[in-house]
Amino acid sequence: MIASARWRAAPARPRPFFLWLFLPSLAAALLFVAALCEVAQYAFRVFTPGSLEAGGFTLENFARLARPIYLSVLADTLLISLATALFTLLLSYPVAYAMVRAKSDFVRSLIMLLAVTPLFTGEIVRTYAWILVLGSNGFVNSVLKAAGLVNAPLTMLYTRFGVIVALVQFSMPVMIIILAAALAHVDRNCERAAANLGAGPAKVFRHVTLPLTLPGIVSGTVVIFAWTMSAFSTPQLVGGGKVLMISNLVYLQGLSSFNFPFAAVLSLLALAVAIGALGSMRPFVSRLERKAAVN
Amino acid sequence: MKGEASPAVELIKVSKSFDAVQAVRELSLTIRQGELLTLLGPSGCGKTTLLNMLAGFEVPSAGSIVIGGRDVTAVPPYRRNTGMVFQNYALFPHMNVFDNVAFGLRMRKMAKFEMARAVGHALEMVKLEGLASRRIRQLSGGQQQRVALARAIVIEPKVLLLDEPLSALDRNLRGAMQVELRELHERTGLTTLFVTHDQEEALGLSDRIVVMSRGEIQQVATPLELYRLPANGFVASFIGEINRLPPARCRTEGNDVVFEIAGGIVLRARKRNQPTIGAGQETHLFVRPEHLTLVEGDRPAPNRVSCRVTAHLYQGAYTLTRVDAGPLGNLQLRVLGGEVIAAAPIGSQIKISIDLDKAVILAG
Amino acid sequence: MNAWLATRLSAGLFWSAVALILGYMTIPALVVLMTSVSPSELLEFPPSGFSLRWYERALTYPDFQGAFVNGLIVTAFASSLSLLIGSAFAYLVERYTFGGRVALEAILASPLIVPHFTTGFGFLLLGANLRIGQSYAVVVATHVLLTLPFVTRSVYVSLRNLDPALERAATNLGASPLQVLRRVTLPLLLPGMAGGWLVAAMLSLTEFTASLYVTAQRTQTLPVAMYTYVREYTDPTIAAISALLITFTTILMLIANRYLGLRRILAIDAH
Known part of the structure; x- marks a missing residue:
């Protein structure tokens, strides 16, 4: 009683407009949770072929995941996502570095525009563009043929290679933004101090810049990994049904076979992998950030 | 070494x-x-x-x-x-x-x-x-x-x-x-x-x-x-606080150097070994606040100048007193302790002495 | 002199690599522009001539016209709602502590992590259960949730950079909370809100995966219509539409960079 009385006596901090600010956010959050709950509950329902109505409770849908065909799709998805994340990192770091460190304002803005604009043209436009680039009569094959480097066109469309090439370009803007933010926070004087103490450019990068941007590198890579896990249009169009990722299975099961329960299971699986990847990164990154935190 | x-x-x-x-x-x-x-x-x-x-x-x-x-x-x-x-x-x-x-x-x-x-x-x-x-x-x-x-x-x-x-x-x-x-x-x-x-x-x-x-x-x-x-x-x-006096013409008079400043003010200093100061030359005089002193009553002192107190800035160990010295412009002097604030209230007329032997004299 | 030469050489190598990588990022867009003016129905590089026939077809194709209008309606509602909710939420998170704040933050940031097809599928099921099917309401709700994290982040960064002394000064001068909000806080947040809204609008306009689930023929947005077209036809009509979208986006980015600063919108320099 005493404690609660004291609590009451303490002057409440005024919170103008609290409800006005709070209710819309709460409504949005509830809506999203409701949508995810729908997916979750469908995962436990019996599928009746030919009917949109799902039946009673079952765990059958989860057991179905163990079939080799689904396991191989899952393995492919993981492999493609991992390769995409790593290549995206390798190609994005130099661009982010140039974007942050270029001496001229114009060059910085130019790199920024070239690197970030693709993010906003949308996935359909970009995926379609890659069909034009990678197709057997596409841009790359035409250039190679004209240069006399190949006789028959290379097969790039409908291969894992083609899908990864498109996905990496797709993921780079986000990675570049994450890495640029990390690089922008590196104290230039730390690099100068290292040089002053005898470290050449390569050693400055190896001992100072790289470790200080490691949190950005890790979080960027994991974000891209999770992102690629849920890529749909690229494997769908560039993969052309020959490269299947979880997203394509969900589409096939949900919108072609109308097997909502199994589509729900696959959706949950993708969500679980994405959350798992990000969750496992969290303690790692925060440890890195504690280590590297600039005062 | x-x-x-x-x-x-x-x-x-x-x-x-x-x-x-x-x-x-x-x-x-x-x-x-x-x-x-x-x-x-x-x-x-x-x-x-x-x-x-x-x-x-x-x-x-x-x-x-x-x-x-x-x-x-x-x-x-x-x-x-x-x-x-x-x-x-x-x-x-x-x-x-x-x-x-x-x-x-x-x-x-x-x-x-x-x-x-x-x-x-x-x-x-x-x-x-x-x-x-x-x-x-x-x-x-x-x-x-x-x-x-x-x-x-x-x-x-x-x-x-x-x-x-x-x-x-x-x-x-x-x-x-x-x-x-x-x-x-x-x-x-x-x-x-x-x-x-x-x-x-x-x-x-x-x-x-x-x-x-x-x-x-x-x-x-x-x-x-x-x-x-x-x-x-x-x-x-x-470097440090310093008073800059208006430009002066200088000439030598025996062992002294005499500075004539617009407004009829004449200041004297002992001749020193400073080749930059030649007769008839325009010179600039810089005097540190600690080289300006209050003169009590009619006691004789070198380079006596009348002025009016305009402000006191008490600093603890000393007081910076600002005065309006007519043709010499606004000057700042450094007086030990804080008694000057009561002794020479703002607006009162006082006499100060300028120790030019320690002043900085630069050719114009 | 040796060190100088080595430095020059490695700098040269570095910038060539950057140029190549940027080329890889940009070539698809250039190929689309090239294809869009090709007179031929089949892919050919370089194009055998110059023609605007695919632009004509794209602009007169009824599905695209309908989808374009649908997309604008959805984007207008979704990005505006997202701006309102996101700004309110950013203010809430930055200024107040309340029970369940962390949970609310996690839920509203999670659309970034949840695969779009999961989100889309969820809203499809939710719409079906609420008997409002694949209506505009469902599409707009999906887009609001998907764009909310971006708006929130943008406004939140602006709020963090806002000197709280300004609001206190206004209060001290007699402004009521509402007046402080209207006269001081909101005007100072405007650039952040504009940036957030822009990002939300662009993402909503081009969102595809989730939209594929929650739209029907009647409510389909432009990317969905484009996808359907790509699966049925191979002619460069899509290249024409894509070229228009790429041009539009590039101009928009240039304007945004000029007036709002892309670095600020994307929170690259944010602390």
């Missing part, structure tokens, strides 16, 4: 421009072996640019830089062996104290055993023994400052560069660190270049001071000389 024969650092007609701005103009300077030299000047005077050129972070537009007898103008920073302490310390946040201090030694591929000893010694020098495994974030500002110092001295640099290293510390700590910096300099004997905009720091620490303004050197002198005999008006008004 090699002494005067081989200077530690030589700057020869060094210039640096950024786009249209000339930060440093044809500047030449010699730093003697083992001295603590201070670059003093207002912000934007080019002192930081000069420091960055010495460290190799900026390349001069013209001129050359010689460190320890070797022309390093085109040598990259990591081959110069200058130890720099940055304004914000720039300690590596991802390394502990030991690894920060050891960094330069690792780059020099020093053996582990030797390195541990050198780092230990350096930490001892800055009084941080026992903190080797601390993280940087766990250190106070003053401790970080010491780590930065240890990191710079452990590589036994040819010249130690200090870029306003005390500016980030609070006032009390700054005084203590000044004393320690001076002691550290005595113990290590390292040639040191100290950059600051704080004249008290400069006067207190330095063997010699270089006063810079607008990319040029105004004067190089010991702190004592600088205060007593500033070379020009900029230095005179930049």
Whole structure:
């Protein structure tokens, strides 16, 4: 009683407009949770072929995941996502570095525009563009043929290679933004101090810049990994049904076979992998950030 | 000791421009072996640019830089062996104290055993023994400052560069660190270049001071000389408080020099050995507030001037009293204690004496 | 001199690599522009001539016209709602502590992590259960949730950079909370809100995966219509539409960079 009385006596901090600010956010959050709950509950329902109505409770849908065909799709998805994340990192770091460190304002803005604009043209436009680039009569094959480097066109469309090439370009803007933010926070004087103490450019990068941007590198890579896990249009169009990722299975099961329960299971699986990847990164990154935190 | 024969650092007609701005103009300077030299000047005077050129972070537009007898103008920073302490310390946040201090030694591929000893010694020098495994974030500002110092001295640099290293510390700590910096300099004997905009720091620490303004050197002198005999008006008004009197014509009269100032005021000083003052020449007189004294009653005193009190600024040990001295303009005098505030209230007429023998006299 | 040469050489290599990588990022867009003006129905490089026939077809194709209007309607509602909710939420998170704040933050940031097809599928099921099917309401709700994290982040960064002394000064001068909000806080947040809204609008306009689930023929947005077209036809009509979208986006980015600063919108320099 005493404690609660004291609590009451303490002057409440005024919170103008609290409800006005709070209710819309709460409504949005509830809506999203409701949508995810729908997916979750469908995962436990019996599928009746030919009917949109799902039946009673079952765990059958989860057991179905163990079939080799689904396991191989899952393995492919993981492999493609991992390769995409790593290549995206390798190609994005130099661009982010140039974007942050270029001496001229114009060059910085130019790199920024070239690197970030693709993010906003949308996935359909970009995926379609890659069909034009990678197709057997596409841009790359035409250039190679004209240069006399190949006789028959290379097969790039409908291969894992083609899908990864498109996905990496797709993921780079986000990675570049994450890495640029990390690089922008590196104290230039730390690099100068290292040089002053005898470290050449390569050693400055190896001992100072790289470790200080490691949190950005890790979080960027994991974000891209999770992102690629849920890529749909690229494997769908560039993969052309020959490269299947979880997203394509969900589409096939949900919108072609109308097997909502199994589509729900696959959706949950993708969500679980994405959350798992990000969750496992969290303690790692925060440890890195504690280590590297600039005062 | 090699002494005067081989200077530690030589700057020869060094210039640096950024786009249209000339930060440093044809500047030449010699730093003697083992001295603590201070670059003093207002912000934007080019002192930081000069420091960055010495460290190799900026390349001069013209001129050359010689460190320890070797022309390093085109040598990259990591081959110069200058130890720099940055304004914000720039300690590596991802390394502990030991690894920060050891960094330069690792780059020099020093053996582990030797390195541990050198780092230990350096930490001892800055009084941080026992903190080797601390993280940087766990250190106070003053401790970080010491780590930065240890990191710079452990590589036994040819010249130690200090870029306003005390500016980030609070006032009390700054005084203590000044004393320690001076002691550290005595113990290590390292040639040191100290950059600051704080004249008290400069006067207190330095063997010699270089006063810079607008990319040029105004004067190089010991702190004592600088205060007593500033070379020009900029230095005179930049170092300490000073009253600038209106321009005067001077002539000699026996053992005296007589200054005639517009408004019929005549001031006298004893003749001195200063070749710049010739008869009939226009001169500028600068007088420090401590060389203006109150004259009680009708006591005779040299260069008596009547004036009206306009303000008192009580400073504790002394009071700065501002007066309107008619044709001599507004003057400021320094009076010990605070009794003057009651004795000569604002608005009252008083007499002051100007001690021109200690004044700075510059040719016009 | 040796070190100087090495530095020059490695700098040259570095910038060539950056140029190549940027080329890889940009070539698809250039190929689309090239294809869009090709007279031929089949892919050919370089194009055998110049023709605007695919632009004509794209602009007169009824599905695209309908989808374009649908997309604008959805984007207008979704990005505006997202701006309102996101700004309110950013203010809430930055200024107030309340029970469940962390949970609310996690839920509203999670659309970044949840695969778009999961989100889309969820809203499809939710719409079906609420008997509002694949209506505009469902599409707009999906887009609001998907764009909310971006708006929130943008406004939140602006709020963090806002000096709280300004609001205190206004209060001290006699402004009521509402007046402080209207006269001081909101005007200072405007650039952040504009940036957030822009990002939300662009993402909503081009969102595809989730939209594929929650739209029907009647409510389909432009990317969905484009996808359907790509699966049925191979002619460069899509290249023409894509070229228009790419041009539009590039101009928009240039304007945004000029007036709002892309770095600020993307929170690259944010602390």
